[in-house]
Amino acid sequence: MEKPLTIEDQSKDSSIRTWMLVIGVIFIATNLRAPITAVGPVLSSIKDTLGLSNAMAGSITTIPLLAFAILSPLAPKIANKISSEVTVFLALLFLTLGIGLRIFPSPSLLFIGTAIIGLAIAICNVLLPSIIKQNFPLQLGVMTGIYGIFMNVFGAMASGISAPLANKIQYGWRGSLGFWGILSFVSLLIWSVQLIKRNKNTVALQAKPEVEQSIWRSPIAWKVTAFMGLQSLFFYTLMTWLPAIMADHGYSTNEAGWIVSLMQVAIIPMTFIIPVIAGKTQKQSMLALITGILFVIGSGGLLTGASFPVWIIILGIANGSAFGLSMMFFALRTTSSKQAAELSGMAQSIGYLLAAFGPSVFGGLHDVTGDWKAPLLLITVMSLFILLAGWGAGKGKISAK
Numbered sequence: 001m002e003k004p005l006t007i008e009d010q011s012k013d014s015s016i017r018t019w020m021l022v023i024g025v026i027f028i029a030t031n032l033r034a035p036i037t038a039v040g041p042v043l044s045s046i047k048d049t050l051g052l053s054n055a056m057a058g059s060i061t062t063i064p065l066l067a068f069a070i071l072s073p074l075a076p077k078i079a080n081k082i083s084s085e086v087t088v089f090l091a092l093l094f095l096t097l098g099i100g101l102r103i104f105p106s107p108s109l110l111f112i113g114t115a116i117i118g119l120a121i122a123i124c125n126v127l128l129p130s131i132i133k134q135n136f137p138l139q140l141g142v143m144t145g146i147y148g149i150f151m152n153v154f155g156a157m158a159s160g161i162s163a164p165l166a167n168k169i170q171y172g173w174r175g176s177l178g179f180w181g182i183l184s185f186v187s188l189l190i191w192s193v194q195l196i197k198r199n200k201n202t203v204a205l206q207a208k209p210e211v212e213q214s215i216w217r218s219p220i221a222w223k224v225t226a227f228m229g230l231q232s233l234f235f236y237t238l239m240t241w242l243p244a245i246m247a248d249h250g251y252s253t254n255e256a257g258w259i260v261s262l263m264q265v266a267i268i269p270m271t272f273i274i275p276v277i278a279g280k281t282q283k284q285s286m287l288a289l290i291t292g293i294l295f296v297i298g299s300g301g302l303l304t305g306a307s308f309p310v311w312i313i314i315l316g317i318a319n320g321s322a323f324g325l326s327m328m329f330f331a332l333r334t335t336s337s338k339q340a341a342e343l344s345g346m347a348q349s350i351g352y353l354l355a356a357f358g359p360s361v362f363g364g365l366h367d368v369t370g371d372w373k374a375p376l377l378l379i380t381v382m383s384l385f386i387l388l389a390g391w392g393a394g395k396g397k398i399s400a401k
Contacts, residue, residue, distance in 0.1 A: 020193045021135055027187035028088065028124050029147035033155025035099055035117050035180045036064050041163040042173040050107045060114055067118025068125065068352035075126035076341035084127045085194040092188040095120035099181035103174045126344045129330040134337035141279020144327050148271035156264045215342040218398045224329045224343060226389035229351035230382060231322035233358035234295065237379065238315065240359035245372050249305055259309050266316025274324035285394030288325055292387025294318035299380040303373065322386065329393050339398060
């Protein structure tokens, strides 16, 4: 006959499961950028080995963004059917599969694997904010900050070590990209603990309110979506074109690379600091206002064509702050984990769709005008819209009815 658990045993068991959840969230976060950012530094090697055109090679970085846009709205619906925990587990399984497919020297498997990676990361991107809201309602800022910083640190790390790994290990760029499959597999094993003895509260996302308003009809949801979308567009456009802009202003390739890395360095601490501050305030409009002003100052500074490091650091602070606020808005503007997942899916779908086409529009404007003033003026004006959207997104709640 089994001995019933004491209160102390139950408390200890709950504490262990909580810590395993924290560790699981951290490991998932390490996978949300690394498999994508690892591609850029070895893209020329991939192109030469597989005989890809520039357009085909460039699409390797565009495919994940399109996958984010397509699957993000569907992720909450999948979670409603089988739970967030199971959905994330399956996403990690497919992520590992997608990374594995890229090891083979085949263009078709490279593109299929990349698409699978994008779809898997899209699910984790959307569901993590709702999982945090559901399980850590009193530590929203800290937990959001933790996963944000691990995501960005490992994203930057993957970009930094990708080429050196390709030069040192046996299979070159294939081994370098495949290396991240180890991390996704370990994350899969750690997250599998969440499928054992799941508390009844973990399926709360499946519960439906008696009367439910579509998230797409909420003015607040659209403000959050605009803020998320514009900051994503801004980030991916700058990361694509800043080296070329700086080269036209006399910087060498190496100098431009190092200066752009300053932006990544400035982003990382803000993805932790801002969510912690936001979690302690009822309204985040002032934080969004300051973030918008930094975008205006930084993009306006680039228009001057001087002191690039200064403006790039300011833009890094702005981007890190905007990303942290976006992730917090998913939890703070909603009333349930289900609603948080739906808002996350809506905002990230439109956000990454903008991010996928933003760099092309920016580059096309440069081709038409022959210089960088018009494209930079465009993102300066866009900074004002980030400010306005953030001011509105920083207050209120989305109604469930």
